[in-house]
Amino acid sequence: MNERAAGSRGSRILGDLGGGGSGRSTALAIASTVVVFGVLVLLVVSSPGWPAVRRSFLDGDIFGDSFPEIARAFWLNVRIFCIAEVLILFVALVIAVLRSLPGAVLFPVRMLALVYTDLFRGVPTILVIYILGFGAPALELSGVPRSPMFWGVVSLVLVYSAYVAEVYRAGIDSVHPSQEAAARSLGLTRGQALRFVVLPQAVRRVIPPLLNDFIGLQKDSALVALIGPVEAFRQSQIDVAGSFNYTPYLVTALLFVLLTIPLARLTDWLIARDRRRQLSGGA
Amino acid sequence: MAEGLRLEGVHKSFGRLAVLRGIDLSVAEGEVVCLIGASGSGKSTLLRCVNLLEPVDAGRVFVLGREITARGVDVNEIRRSIGIVFQAFNLFPHMRVLDNVTLAPRKALGLPRARAEEEARALLGRFGLADKALEYPDRLSGGQQQRTAIVRALALRPRLMLLDEVTSALDPELVAEVLNVIRELAASDMTMLIATHEMAFAREVADRVVFLDGGVIVEEGPPEQIFRAPVEARTRQFLQRIVEAKRL
Numbered sequence: 136m137n138e139r140a141a142g143s144r145g146s147r148i149l150g151d152l153g154g155g156g157s158g159r160s161t162a163l164a165i166a167s168t169v170v171v172f173g174v175l176v177l178l179v180v181s182s183p184g185w186p187a188v189r190r191s192f193l194d195g196d197i198f199g200d201s202f203p204e205i206a207r208a209f210w211l212n213v214r215i216f217c218i219a220e221v222l223i224l225f226v227a228l229v230i231a232v233l234r235s236l237p238g239a240v241l242f243p244v245r246m247l248a249l250v251y252t253d254l255f256r257g258v259p260t261i262l263v264i265y266i267l268g269f270g271a272p273a274l275e276l277s278g279v280p281r282s283p284m285f286w287g288v289v290s291l292v293l294v295y296s297a298y299v300a301e302v303y304r305a306g307i308d309s310v311h312p313s314q315e316a317a318a319r320s321l322g323l324t325r326g327q328a329l330r331f332v333v334l335p336q337a338v339r340r341v342i343p344p345l346l347n348d349f350i351g352l353q354k355d356s357a358l359v360a361l362i363g364p365v366e367a368f369r370q371s372q373i374d375v376a377g378s379f380n381y382t383p384y385l386v387t388a389l390l391f392v393l394l395t396i397p398l399a400r401l402t403d404w405l406i407a408r409d410r411r412r413q414l415s416g417g418a
Numbered sequence: 419m420a421e422g423l424r425l426e427g428v429h430k431s432f433g434r435l436a437v438l439r440g441i442d443l444s445v446a447e448g449e450v451v452c453l454i455g456a457s458g459s460g461k462s463t464l465l466r467c468v469n470l471l472e473p474v475d476a477g478r479v480f481v482l483g484r485e486i487t488a489r490g491v492d493v494n495e496i497r498r499s500i501g502i503v504f505q506a507f508n509l510f511p512h513m514r515v516l517d518n519v520t521l522a523p524r525k526a527l528g529l530p531r532a533r534a535e536e537e538a539r540a541l542l543g544r545f546g547l548a549d550k551a552l553e554y555p556d557r558l559s560g561g562q563q564q565r566t567a568i569v570r571a572l573a574l575r576p577r578l579m580l581l582d583e584v585t586s587a588l589d590p591e592l593v594a595e596v597l598n599v600i601r602e603l604a605a606s607d608m609t610m611l612i613a614t615h616e617m618a619f620a621r622e623v624a625d626r627v628v629f630l631d632g633g634v635i636v637e638e639g640p641p642e643q644i645f646r647a648p649v650e651a652r653t654r655q656f657l658q659r660i661v662e663a664k665r666l
Binding site: 313314316317318319320321322323324327331332335336339 | 469471494495497498500502504506508509510511512521522525526527570571574
């Protein structure tokens with residue numbers, strides 16, 4: 136019954152709109168939205184430079200012409216972050232677990248994990264991509280890939296794993312020690328307690344912040360363009376250079392937004408679900 | 419009677435706080451011993467030391483004649499023969515009741531899932547939880563959760579059960595169902611060490627009552643003697659306070 140009570144509160148953004156609120160508040164929400172957006176649009180459209188901006192950013196023909204090519208290039212972004220996300224989920228978990236290992240003997244391991252997270256959260260992503268993308272192939276070691284695409288993905292994995300490892304670690308720390316005690320008291324090993332009892336609860340709790348990091352990653356996939364691969368942003372630069380019109384940038388921006396919105400809404404939904412669960416007395 | 423549990427000179431401190439200051443205690447196989455004493459007297463710590471959840475600072479602990487505080491013992495194997503139930507249940511909230519019960523038999527004992535579930539369902543049935551097997555813990559009442567925790571400990575077929583104030587977190591009307599379960603266990607000749615505030619229950623179910631104060635055993639004996647004619651002044655004081663609080 137608590138779930139229903141929480142549900143009728145509706146979403147944060149839509150207020151009472153989504154949850155079957157009164158007709159009056161719905162009308163109010165619509166009216167205020169129309170007014171606010173109307174004023175904003177009017178402000179932009181009535182500005183002195185608007186005709187020029189409209190020509191160079193909102194050219195319908197160029198939009199149509201550049202869209203297919205940019206969308207094709209965008210497929211590379213999708214591949215980059217899909218591969219990176221899978222690797223990050225794994226690498227970050229390993230680092231988080233290493234940092235949570237107890238015992239004096241394992242101090243160097245914890246230290247190493249700490250240095251890793253400090254380093255890769257500290258250095259700007261763009262520099263990591265430059266350094267690895269140009270530096271690693273320049274070593275000319277046999278067996279080391281030369282592909283900029285490869286090193287671009289490696290850079291993103293290294294940087295984002297440092298962030299996601301911290302998210303995981305917060306999750307691990309949030310599971311009460313009595314859970315591990317209960318697992319150990321049943322004769323499970325430390326590893327089994329971690330795998331079957333602590334981690335499943337930890338991961339469940341950090342899914343929303345984890346998805347939030349992935350939204351950032353999706354956007355940062357455009358940075359890989361700096362060392363060569365022609366993804367959506369690079370493709371739009373090429374188009375802009377050919378047409379002297381900025382509309383292709385808008386195409387790219389639109390594609391990124393379209394991709395992140397579902398993930399953002401999924402994150403919202405998961406957070407709302409967790410809150411409902413807590414309100415309904417769950418642990 | 420064979421020996422179930424023996425503690426010899428057990429000491430345990432947390433930082434500068436000495437919680438156990440030389441505990442000598444033995445429990446025969448099949449015997450039910452209740453630990454009573456004020457909060458902070460060391461009851462819970464004693465139980466956690468027996469299960470090796472806390473390492474002892476000094477002294478030795480024997481379970482079924484084997485020293486478990488010796489170097490090189492397999493801690494996990496020892497724990498599998500000792501069941502412990504906590505005040506706060508400590509069920510795994512992300513698992514159904516059935517999975518809570520079968521996790522250790524499957525992972526620690528290596529039983530195949532089908533067999534572990536069959537045994538778990540039998541145990542759940544025995545303690546009136548047959549229809550709760552597929553529920554998550556947060557859908558159960560406190561009493562049901564604590565009974566599940568007891569079943570989870572029993573699923574490893576322990577030779578010794580440690581109960582740590584298992585009714586203290588329960589609403590009064592739910593206490594009886596959990597005490598009934600413990601009564602049944604006591605009647606089935608399970609060796610049990612029970613830390614409890616339920617004096618009437620201790621009096622009824624215990625073969626022997628041990629009064630702990632300040633980390634030492636002040637007095638022990640049959641329940642009738644401890645509750646009717648305590649010898650030590652500290653025991654009398656403690657029981658007096660319990661009577662004043664109308665808990666006896």
